[in-house]
Amino acid sequence: MLNADGAPVEFATVTLHHVKDSSVVKSEFSNEKGAFELQAPSGGPYLVSAAQVGFVRYWSAPFDLPAAGLALPSVTLRTSAATVLKEVTVLGQKPLFERQADRTVVNVESSPLAAGNTALDVLSRSPGVTVDGSDNLALRGKQGLLVIIDGKRQPMTGTELADYLRTLPAEQLKSIELITNPPASYDAQGTAGIIAINLKQDQRRGANGSVNLGYGRGKFGRLTAGTTLNYRRDKLNAFGSYTYADRGNYLRLNNNRAFYEQGRRAGGSTQEDYTAISSWTQNWKAGVDYNFTDRTTLGAELTGQAALSKGKGTNAVTLLDADGGAIRTLVSDAYRNAKTPNLTANLNLRHAFADSSNSRALTADANYASYRLSRQQGLASLLDTGSAPRQLLSDQTGHLTLFTGQVDYAHPLLHRRLLSGGVKTSHVESDNDALFLQTADGVTVVDTDQTNRFRYNETIQAAYVSFQQTGTRATWQAGLRGEHTTARGVQDVGNQRFDRKYFQLFPSASLKYAFSTKHELTLALSRRLDRPGYDQLNPFRVYLNATTYRSGNSALLPQTSYNAELTHTYLQKYTVGLSYSNMHHPIIIVVQPATATSRLILARPVNLTTQHYAALTLTAPIEPCKGWSIYNNVVFYYSRFTGELAGTALDRAKPSVNLSSTHTVALGEGWSFDLSATYQSPEVYGFITSRANGDVTAGLQKSLWKGLGTLKLNVTDIFYTNRNIATSTYDNYVENFTQRRDSRVGTVSFSYRFGGSQTSSRSRTDTAEEEKRRVGSGQ
Secondary structure, three states, X not given: OEOOOOOEXXXXXXXXXXXXXXXXXXXXXOOOOOOOOOOOOOEEEEEEEEEOOOEOOEEOOOEEEOOOOOOOOOOEOOEOHHHHHHOOOOOOOOOOEEEOOOOEEEOHHHOHHHOOOEHHHHHHOOOOEEEOOOOOEEEOOEEOEEEEEOOEEOOOOHHHHHHHHHOOEHHHXXXXXXXXXXXXXXXXXXOOEEEEEEEOOOOEOEEEEEEEEEEEEOOOEEEXXXXXXXXXXXXEXXXXXXXXXXXXXXXEEEEEEEEEEOOEEEEEEEEEEEEXXXXXXXXXXXXXXXXXXXXXXXXXXXEEEEEEEEEEEXXXXXXXXXXXXXXXXXXXXXXXEEEOOEEEEEEEEXXXXXXXXXXXXXXXXXXXXXXXXXXXXXXXXXEOOOOOOEEEEEEEEEEEEEEEEEEEEEEEEOOOEEEEEEEEEEEEEEEEEEEEEEEEOOEEEEOOOOOEEEEEEEEEEEEEEEEEEEOOOEEEEEEEEEEEEEEEEEEOOOOEEEEEEEEEEEEEEEEEEEOOOOEEEEEEEEEEEXXXXXXXXXXXXXXXXXXXXXXXXXXXOOEEEEEEEEEEEEOOOEEEEEEEEEEEOOEEEEEEEOOOOOOOEEEEEEEOOEEEEEEEEEEEEEEEEOOEEEEEEEEEEEEEEEEEEOOEEEEEEEEEEEEEEEEEEEEEOOXXXXXXXXXXXXXXXXXXXXXXXXXXXXXXXXXEHHHOEEEEEEEEOOOOOOOEEEEEEOOOEEEEEEEEEOOOEEEEEEEEEEEOOOEOOOOOOOXXXXXXXXXXXXX
16 A cells, blocks of 8 residues: 555555455555555455545455465555645554454554553553562463563563563553464563563654653652654665653552461561662664665664662561560661663664565574673661661672574465574573672671672574465464573582573464454464573572562573463454463462571572463453444453472462453544553462452543644553552461552653654564564564
8 A cells, every 4th residue: 555655554444345245354454564465265256445544445446366365466545635625634543452363462652541651561551461569570360471672582580670661661662562372483481472562663754753751740750751863765774762761669568477386376577668769761772774675674773771770768677476566676777779781782684585575585683682780788777675786788790691693584385375484592691799798886797698609601592493374264373493401500609500401392383264254263372481580590689678588599490381272253353262371380489488497588489380370361342432442351360379388388279350441532633532440350379369459540642733743641540559469378477468659640741753754665674573574473
């Protein structure tokens, strides 16, 4: 689909009709290149129509569809005379949520709900996504997700990943893709699926860009400002962006602990923590693409982040005897400061062997990433009895480097078949150093029990092959991926080390069958794994307060899962999905005494024996009236965990439900209104049982100056219900805790686009982005 200037027309509605009565067989939207694909039974005769506001509807001549498929010639849409005479500019907008064959797409940039928020905020309000009190992401109630940003894997998990996503402003996001059953071309990592975050990129020709400014206020202020620049001419495209964020937040944690010996209460404590956090973040990106020919494109990109956070708070602990009486009170001041400068570099090449969109294609991708950490922490404790103060100081540094190289090849065959394959190598080096000091009575000494250095190296060699057949009614795909992993971890003090070497195969298959134009059924099968995150293996302690710390676990094993999903789609809109997973050695976060007799509490990841998971997912987008659309998503799921830890045998299960409903209302005159509501019922995850929580967020948006300016206003967590309340239960220990953040925030933001408005027919793609567009698969 092209306009009169030869530029592609995006979001045109392309419809396939029967000639005899013009009844609709199939409808699709054109993509950013103006391209579209319609699947229908062979035969005919058929007609194709194309419509977009501001253009005259196009009708093709009648044609028959052969079994091998048919490539239609380019279509040029004529500008509507009525639109020109009235000088009306019509603005198209993607729906907030799109349900595709193998994923759900969240179009972040089109929603006022993203204004002033972070990537983690947007994720937590996406269909089926939750974030627990330990900052673990879950999709449809299942943890173990791989997060990629612009096709690049993020080498972090848990709190480290959540902190990184908190520094990524939502204003930089274009879309988020939630993929529950990825094909073989993806890394096998991610037993719960993959979250693919795509950043914005301007595709207009000439010199152009945008600026944005937003300010939000909860208990603390949140300022975000940024700009994007792009220059595209002939064969060259240069682009860059910069965002600055100054954000305040707080973390409030209340808990009640009870310790047991031989079934009787032996003591306990109550605790109140409050930490005020200030963070300053700069994100930048610069890159260039050069089209040597219409078939060959070379691109390079640098992305950087400089983040500084300062946390300062207080901790009050009351120690209790067996009868619940107070023994003593401990008052602590604490601080934790961190710097996390990151840099990534990407070089990518794409070559098509012919001008046809059905051509053989070769893509190559090379990445380098450097993640640094410098963290200083201090805990000052003072007994109310007047004892001398005691202080624990730590200085931790870390440097993680990641190298990856990947080559992929796609070869279309006769009769609508596709053969693809690729190889990938990755190498990680992680070096962490920790110095702990103790000060008592004015004397400072090195804490030799905690001071250490931990180094970890990991190399993964992978290859995959995939085959796909597209028929008139049935489309099936089968793939096989093999990954060989070599890993070594070493602690200098004590010379503790481990070596691991293993090879595993990860098959995947899917079948989609169209019973009619109204009913489709899709079956997907896969085997996947989760290697422990690099931070999860690091045994160093990070103190949360005077009596609690978290650490990694160098004894962690990878978790593997077998997954099956059956989905029925009605009218290309409504879906009902059944899914099941059987996971071995599931990795979960536990909160328990550091030793059998200790009153210090440790939060760390461990392996359990098994996890059984089953889910029923319902998706119902409805339109009660013109201009009002609602996207409803419901996940009923059941999880059962088995294992043993700290003398406690575990066999727990519970049914749960996750609900989300997002309303978008076009008010006219450039105004629109969004309302999002989420609810998570009580659930069991290992030894932890959480209570229900949810939130309601509303946003208002106004388009100005023919779409060049956009004013957004939103309020998150209006009723202040987004909090984590949970209980951790063992035979010798029970803890009830409540955690809150500064989640109710009102934000106003403004963005303005400048420069040319003509869209280029090409868009930049790296290896991962190109694979996402392969028929029937993602990366």
